[in-house]
Amino acid sequence: MKKIFTIIAAVLALSLFVGTGYFLWAKSRKPKTRFQTEAPKVATIIKKAVATGSVVPRREVEIKSRVSGIIEEIGVEPGHNVREGDLIARIRLVPDMVELNNARNRLTRAEINHQSAQRDYDRNQVLRTDGLVSESVAQQFESTLANAKAELDAARDNLDLIQKGVSREAGATSNTLVRSTIAGMILEVPVEVGNSVIESNTFNAGSTLATVADMDDMIFRGRVDESEVGKLKPGMTLLLTIGAIEEHRIEASLEYIAPKGAEQDGAIQFQIRAALKPQSGVLIRANYSANADIVLDRRDSVLAINESLLQFEGDKRFVEVEVAPQKFERREIQTGLSDGIQIEVLSGLTATDKVKSEAVGKKVSD
DSSP states (O other): OHHHHHHHHHHHHHHHHHHHHHHHHHHHSOEEEEEEEEOOEEEEEEEEEEEEEEEEESOEEEEEOSSOEEEEEEOOOTTOEEOTTOEEEEEEEOOOHHHHHHHHHHHHHHHHHHHHHHHHHHHHHHHHHTTOSOHHHHHHHHHHHHHHHHHHHHHHHHHHHHHHSOOTTTGGGOTTEEEOSSOEEEEEOOOOTTOEEOOOBTTBOOOEEEEEEOTTSEEEEEEEEHHHHTTOOTTOEEEEEEGGGTTOEEEEEEEEEOSSOEEETTEEEEEEEEEEOOOSSOOOOTTEEEEEEEEEEEEEEEEEEEGGGOEEETTEEEEEEEEETTEEEEEEEEEEEEOSSEEEEEESOOTTOOEEEEEEEEEEOO
16 A cells, blocks of 8 residues: 555656646747738828818808898798899888988979979960960970979989889889899898898998808818928819718819918917819808818829838838748838828839738747
8 A cells, every 4th residue: 555655656746847847848938929911002192281171162242231121022042043133132111201201392392393384384385386485485494394394203213212212213223122243052041021121331231131152163261280381382282071971082272371370279370272173963062161181292003011010220211021931031121202101112122022010929839
């Protein structure tokens, strides 16, 4: 029995020794790291600055009331297209009682004078026929009657203007008939039938009856940071991203850069303006918010790699190229334009090379 216990103890001691030795050996082994690789690819690289702003019509006009009164009729609604001269609204005047009373008195006096001149003219026409009145005297009565008739017409027109805002002579040109001053689309009608409006004059902007804009000529108005404005010049291409139609990239051409910046949110920013290129099948509404990528430089269909793969030593740039499975050599390359993510490769790599990327895992060597 004693001999059996001795054998068991020896086996346990040997197992412990072998296990400890294997553990120490395995721990002393250096793990081997495996890396992913990436091949250079053909890409378009765009170096850009970013601006934020909105898309608005180049020409947007507020149609104002030129008289004070009550909206009697509105002939348009937002979304309607109008031509220059089309009727927007009709205003019913609320006449001043003093002016109205004066106009009525003037008309009464004009009617009395006209009737008197007509009687004198008729009486002198009989005398003229009988040869009892000279031609010069008869002409004086004709002139008096004509003047009385002109004053009567003027008094009637004046009363019509005060009461109705339109005279018989003016007709469609009345200030109570508000017409569009440009051709375009109605964007807004901020009044309703029955609303009171006031006239526009030197001291008052007047009531806005409608806003009209040419939706075929749209521009981007935005702001760029002062750190980017020095890189811009008119004629550069902008690529607009509009949240409401983000599946479309809208091109525009930079046409204006403000000569003076303004502080906004603690930073100096400069206003810019760009003309949108005509769009087919895309409805762009006024005041869409947009982000603009301003193309500073561009390379189309060039060999490129991710910029994160680069290694630097002084002014030189290197990558590690796979020469055998998981065997890499350091190679100097020449680079060109970068967009911050991808960088153009001018020399040192081919499309078939594989460049060491990130580690994908570790395991102990066999």
